Amino acid sequence: MNQHTPDMKGFSRRRFLQGVIGGTGLSVITPSSFAKDPGKTSFANTPSVLVDVTRCIGCRACMRACKNANELPDNTDLSEGFPISWEHQELRFDQWTVVNPSTGANANGDAVTRNIKSQCMHCLEPTCVSVCPVGALTKSELGPILYNADRCIGCRYCIMACPFDIPKYEWHSGLSPVVGKCQFCTRNRLSQGRLPACVESCPTGALKFGRRDSLLFEAKARIDSYPDRYINHIYGEKEAGGTAWLYMSDVPFENLGFKSSVETSPMPPLTWDVLSKIPIVAAAMAGLFGTLAWSLNRQEQSE
Amino acid sequence: MIGWIFIVVCTLSLIGISLCVVYDKRPRFLRHVTAITILCIWAAALWTLIRRFSEGLGAVAGVNDLAPWGLWIGADVFAGVALAAGGFVIAATVHIFRIERFKPILRPTVLTAFLGYVLVAVALFIDIGRPLSWWHPLVMWQGHSIMFEVTWCVVLYSTVLAIEISPVVLERLGLTRLLRLVKATTIPVVIAGVILSTMHQSSLGSLYLIVPGKLYPLWYSPLLPVFFLISAVAAGMCVVIVESFFSAKILKRGLESSLMAALGKAASFILFLYLLIKFSDLAASGAWDLLYERNLQSNMFLLEMLGGVALPAILLSFQRIRNREKFLLSASLLVMAGIVLNRINVSWIGMSVHDQLNYYPTWMEIALSLGFITAGTIIFFLAVHYLPVFPKTEEEPPEAISAGSKTGLMPA
Numbered sequence A: 001m002n003q004h005t006p007d008m009k010g011f012s013r014r015r016f017l018q019g020v021i022g023g024t025g026l027s028v029i030t031p032s033s034f035a036k037d038p039g040k041t042s043f044a045n046t047p048s049v050l051v052d053v054t055r056c057i058g059c060r061a062c063m064r065a066c067k068n069a070n071e072l073p074d075n076t077d078l079s080e081g082f083p084i085s086w087e088h089q090e091l092r093f094d095q096w097t098v099v100n101p102s103t104g105a106n107a108n109g110d111a112v113t114r115n116i117k118s119q120c121m122h123c124l125e126p127t128c129v130s131v132c133p134v135g136a137l138t139k140s141e142l143g144p145i146l147y148n149a150d151r152c153i154g155c156r157y158c159i160m161a162c163p164f165d166i167p168k169y170e171w172h173s174g175l176s177p178v179v180g181k182c183q184f185c186t187r188n189r190l191s192q193g194r195l196p197a198c199v200e201s202c203p204t205g206a207l208k209f210g211r212r213d214s215l216l217f218e219a220k221a222r223i224d225s226y227p228d229r230y231i232n233h234i235y236g237e238k239e240a241g242g243t244a245w246l247y248m249s250d251v252p253f254e255n256l257g258f259k260s261s262v263e264t265s266p267m268p269p270l271t272w273d274v275l276s277k278i279p280i281v282a283a284a285m286a287g288l289f290g291t292l293a294w295s296l297n298r299q300e301q302s303e
Numbered sequence B: 001m002i003g004w005i006f007i008v009v010c011t012l013s014l015i016g017i018s019l020c021v022v023y024d025k026r027p028r029f030l031r032h033v034t035a036i037t038i039l040c041i042w043a044a045a046l047w048t049l050i051r052r053f054s055e056g057l058g059a060v061a062g063v064n065d066l067a068p069w070g071l072w073i074g075a076d077v078f079a080g081v082a083l084a085a086g087g088f089v090i091a092a093t094v095h096i097f098r099i100e101r102f103k104p105i106l107r108p109t110v111l112t113a114f115l116g117y118v119l120v121a122v123a124l125f126i127d128i129g130r131p132l133s134w135w136h137p138l139v140m141w142q143g144h145s146i147m148f149e150v151t152w153c154v155v156l157y158s159t160v161l162a163i164e165i166s167p168v169v170l171e172r173l174g175l176t177r178l179l180r181l182v183k184a185t186t187i188p189v190v191i192a193g194v195i196l197s198t199m200h201q202s203s204l205g206s207l208y209l210i211v212p213g214k215l216y217p218l219w220y221s222p223l224l225p226v227f228f229l230i231s232a233v234a235a236g237m238c239v240v241i242v243e244s245f246f247s248a249k250i251l252k253r254g255l256e257s258s259l260m261a262a263l264g265k266a267a268s269f270i271l272f273l274y275l276l277i278k279f280s281d282l283a284a285s286g287a288w289d290l291l292y293e294r295n296l297q298s299n300m301f302l303l304e305m306l307g308g309v310a311l312p313a314i315l316l317s318f319q320r321i322r323n324r325e326k327f328l329l330s331a332s333l334l335v336m337a338g339i340v341l342n343r344i345n346v347s348w349i350g351m352s353v354h355d356q357l358n359y360y361p362t363w364m365e366i367a368l369s370l371g372f373i374t375a376g377t378i379i380f381f382l383a384v385h386y387l388p389v390f391p392k393t394e395e396e397p398p399e400a401i402s403a404g405s406k407t408g409l410m411p412a
Helices: A013-021 A032-034 A061-069 A127-131 A157-160 A199-200 A212-225 A270-274 A278-302 B002-022 B030-054 B071-083 B087-096 B100-127 B144-173 B175-182 B185-209 B224-251 B257-284 B285-290 B296-316 B323-351 B363-386 B401-407
Strands: A047-052 A098-105 A111-120 A137-140 A146-147 A207-211 A243-250
Touching: A047 A212, A061 A098, A061 A199, A061 B401, A111 B087, A127 A157, A127 A270, A157 B002, A157 B363, A199 A207, A199 A212, A207 A212, A212 A243, A212 B323, A270 B144, A270 B185, A278 B185, B002 B030, B002 B224, B002 B363, B030 B071, B030 B363, B071 B185, B071 B224, B087 B100, B087 B144, B087 B185, B087 B224, B100 B144, B100 B224, B100 B257, B100 B363, B144 B175, B144 B185, B185 B224, B224 B257, B224 B323, B224 B363, B257 B285, B257 B296, B285 B296, B296 B323
Parallel strands: A047 A243
Antiparallel strands: A047 A207, A098 A111, A137 A146
């Protein structure tokens, strides 16, 4: 295991790693087994969460629940009751979800404020899993994207490549920093048939857990029933090829600070299309240069 | 603030020392100034290293969650690998294409490349968060990752360079049997080196294929791997010119002027090819219009393309300029600056959102980078001093003898 560095307040690294690495009962599938044949894999069953932005009151109970469930340090003002201030909160390696108010123009052009929860989107075809050189990030059999600190080398390519800028890094650790991001409570709750901590803690029903296809169905039904209330866009349905976290809103997502530059097709093929051709190119070069060197050498010797 | 003043003073001092060498001015205090400057840089670099390994990257570098790769990756690794490309270019020229007149500069070039890769490996060891796990990609395979491929190529190519440069050491130690063994494997080793170099030089560009929404469209292109490879070849050649020039000055030996001019000509061709593909790609992708937006990105792009590519390409296309040592040197330095700027633009300016830079390097990052450059230079000249790197041609012009075949080292 890892070197044991001094524990942070209320946060035991060992427990953290156990949470992340443990759960050996859960087998993981490597990207090679799903990225080759994305068509064959059905994502309809993927455990997902539908976030209805219009229902979120910004109580930040999900932030607190996340910290408790994952034994992350609770060093914010969230430890007791409602937050005492509305300080802006950033995702950190030890803070896997945040809720922040965001003000933007709605369809009528009026500036309105909505509370936006952020966490890992759990892409169906995850960029981070495809770029990780050591398989420290994997897509679990259930669907969520998990991180294994024991494999990680700290290259931070996942942070650089993530289309949603989600993974965060422990910048102030000398030799054993970790990458932190939402694990969808896979090992500590989902695998035991319990809801993710944030969903369970939500008092308003802004978060709804379920199969991806039924959540998409429900979201579309809500939009159809209240076409004046919702915009006709489910963020995460197509972004980065589809994500397990789905958002619906009454304000256009780009006005609320959602990334609008995210491609709608899956990202991993961008590099795989190049990478998969390397063996052929290498073999061709070996043949070409081998023949060239050999024939020029013979020519010289015969002269 | 004091740190930045220190960096500026050290940099000016290094430039001053280089100018003294270029113009053959050797004031009496030059030695002392050189020694003091380098020792100061190394002390600062050591301080940076101690803090990096005890308190983490965040304590010494400006890198953050929005800009996880900073100057150590952009300048030291990306530009370092590109500048070391001369090794495979000259090795292929001599051993595959059999253009034997380049043989006199083969060894110093391969030595430069080898030292370059060693420094890149050290830089990576410092920059990755868990350096003690650096070997994981070699064992825990993840074949869908460009980073995995790059790691393997860099490890293998460093081995290839070590084999290519080993005759220098073996000859010095008089191990003739081992020498003959190495000599027998030269051609396959060189071919492997060319393939590995092609792969990872281009793959450093492929690393950015995954961020179409983040990298500014003036740099993002599906052809990134091609651009990284082509520019590295041109820059590698110019490094050979610069390195030969300074070796000639410092070791007081003749400069292989005709070879240098030939390299300059080849670099000019490659730079024009690069310009052609780059601007066709810009026109085809529609990013051309962004050139007229006078923002940070377009300014940096124009500086890179005009100052670091077009200008030296034009300069090097004139024979009269190529034949004058100092003009050739200046044009080559422009190409080197151009490629460093390109890698910094891709990894930093292009990854920032408009005029808001996502990261500012600290003086400590620059101190360590200067430490790498000075250490590499000093190791190079120590190696040249103690090992038979250059052909022994103090009296005769270098082209007159085929140094390799005379010493029985290189396969004729």
